[in-house]
Amino acid sequence: MSFSSLGLSKYLLQAVEESGYTTPTPIQVKAIPAILSGKDIMAAAQTGTGKTAAFTLPLLQGLVGGPQVQANHIRALILTPTRELAEQVARSVATYGKHLSLKSLVVYGGVKINPQMMKLRGGIDVLVATPGRLLDLFNKNAVKFSQVEFLVLDEADRMLDLGFRADIRKILALLPGKRQNLLFSATFSSEIRSLSRTVVNNPIQIEVSPPNSAAKLVKQWIYEVDKNRKTALLSHLIRNKNWEQVLVFVRTKIGADSLVRKLKGDGISAAAIHGDKSQSVRTRTLADFKAGITHVLVATDIAARGIDINQLPQVINFDLPKVPGDYIHRIGRTGRAGQQGEGISLVSADEVKLLSGIENLIRQLLVREVTSGFIPKHSVPLTRLTKMRPKKPKKKKNPRKQFADQKTDADPKSAGRRRGKQRRDSSTGPRKKRLSTKSNRPGKGKNTRKIKS
Numbered sequence: 001m002s003f004s005s006l007g008l009s010k011y012l013l014q015a016v017e018e019s020g021y022t023t024p025t026p027i028q029v030k031a032i033p034a035i036l037s038g039k040d041i042m043a044a045a046q047t048g049t050g051k052t053a054a055f056t057l058p059l060l061q062g063l064v065g066g067p068q069v070q071a072n073h074i075r076a077l078i079l080t081p082t083r084e085l086a087e088q089v090a091r092s093v094a095t096y097g098k099h100l101s102l103k104s105l106v107v108y109g110g111v112k113i114n115p116q117m118m119k120l121r122g123g124i125d126v127l128v129a130t131p132g133r134l135l136d137l138f139n140k141n142a143v144k145f146s147q148v149e150f151l152v153l154d155e156a157d158r159m160l161d162l163g164f165r166a167d168i169r170k171i172l173a174l175l176p177g178k179r180q181n182l183l184f185s186a187t188f189s190s191e192i193r194s195l196s197r198t199v200v201n202n203p204i205q206i207e208v209s210p211p212n213s214a215a216k217l218v219k220q221w222i223y224e225v226d227k228n229r230k231t232a233l234l235s236h237l238i239r240n241k242n243w244e245q246v247l248v249f250v251r252t253k254i255g256a257d258s259l260v261r262k263l264k265g266d267g268i269s270a271a272a273i274h275g276d277k278s279q280s281v282r283t284r285t286l287a288d289f290k291a292g293i294t295h296v297l298v299a300t301d302i303a304a305r306g307i308d309i310n311q312l313p314q315v316i317n318f319d320l321p322k323v324p325g326d327y328i329h330r331i332g333r334t335g336r337a338g339q340q341g342e343g344i345s346l347v348s349a350d351e352v353k354l355l356s357g358i359e360n361l362i363r364q365l366l367v368r369e370v371t372s373g374f375i376p377k378h379s380v381p382l383t384r385l386t387k388m389r390p391k392k393p394k395k396k397k398n399p400r401k402q403f404a405d406q407k408t409d410a411d412p413k414s415a416g417r418r419r420g421k422q423r424r425d426s427s428t429g430p431r432k433k434r435l436s437t438k439s440n441r442p443g444k445g446k447n448t449r450k451i452k453s
């Protein structure tokens with residue numbers, strides 16, 4: 001499959017070629033023609049799959065030749081959860097649209113609002129925005145929505161995680177009813193499905209990798225290590241393995257700063273990126289890391305959203321994330337666009353529950369290694385995958401029984417008696433075994449450890 005068979009104009013094909021892409025990724029093959037057909041889409045695609053080009057290219061094509069944008073109006077709105085992702089998407093819009101005469105702008109909080117208001121005055125074809133700042137601009141009459149033709153929700157799952165549900169609802173209420181909607185999310189959780197009902201209309205559903213599966217090109221394993229030895233092990237690994245561009249995830253901002261101090265003390269060039277840093281510091285830190293000036297970038301989950309570095313070879317989980325889904329987002333930073341990457345976690349005994357949560361989400365037990373000199377005093381208990389119970393098809397209700405149920409529901413006394421009976425039944429009746437366990441290691445019942453020097 002080639003880009004030229006997807007229905008894109010020569011100006012966009014030229015920009016794609018100049019970006020060095022030769023073959024469209026699976027999400028691009030499916031989403032580009034679907035979006036060009038004018039339908040709403042709902043796509044489950046993890047970061048690193050080429051999803052930004054998958055919506056940006058057809059969106060730009062849809063805007064070309066349309067009406068002139070009026071003062072303070074916008075024609076396409078791309079909402080992203082974080083500033084970094086907004087910047088990254090805006091860069092893609094500029095790159096793919098460089099042979100078109102469309103105006104684009106990115107707006108987010110944490111920086112002065114006045115320059116953004118000035119730029120909006122002349123009207124903008126494609127606005128990339130974080131929800132909070134967009135509403136601030138609307139409240140100042142700086143942006144008007146009646147010309148909006150396209151709405152993109154990028155990383156919609158993350159927007160919900162970050163508490164943007166109410167802001168999204170407000171924004172949706174301000175948009176004109178007739179528009180094309182594109183919803184992208186790493187997974188189709190039940191929350192995303194419920195959000196989608198208010199966003200997309202009869203959408204084409206696209207899934208390029210099974211939901212919740214970690215990127216296949218990422219080799220993943222863990223090092224078992226005592227908690228107080230994690231920093232020493234990380235320094236040891238960085239030196240011994242000659243890692244030159246490592247993204248390290250930690251859970252807290254304080255943890256990020258403290259790790260950077262310790263790594264620097266070990267003579268390793270490191271910098272932290274997290275929400276307490278100003279936008280200019282974050283941008284400079286990222287640029288230094290991309291240029292190879294800083295070898296180790298220590299990030300919190302939120303700040304790392306939108307970090308897009310081609311061929312990032314290693315991602316390290318210094319702490320395991322509290323939310324198992326964040327593990328997928330984290331390791332999605334490596335193994336991008338066809339490149340092999342490594343996702344390595346330093347795991348201490350107290351993190352076994354988090355480890356098990358992750359393994360059950362990705363349906364894979366992670367290979368364990370220990371490094372000589374760092375053999376833990378407290379080894380991480382072995383984990384197992386819980387067996388997934390196949391869903392039983394729902395039994396059709398017996399119409400006579402249904403009628404009887406309706407009668408009892410209508411009678412509060414008997415309904416109360418019934419509820420009481422249910423409670424008694426569940427506390428005294430035979431206990432159903434809810435989950436059974438099974439290892440996924442063929443031929444072996446348990447996970448194994450390798451000792452490496």
Ligand code: AMP
Binds near residue numbers: 020021022024049050
């Ligand atoms: P995304 O999933 O949008 O964050 O994209 C991940 C990375 O893949 C970015 O660095 C893109 O520049 C790159 N990319 C997107 N489409 C292609 C393609 N068709 N071929 C090679 N690289 C691509």
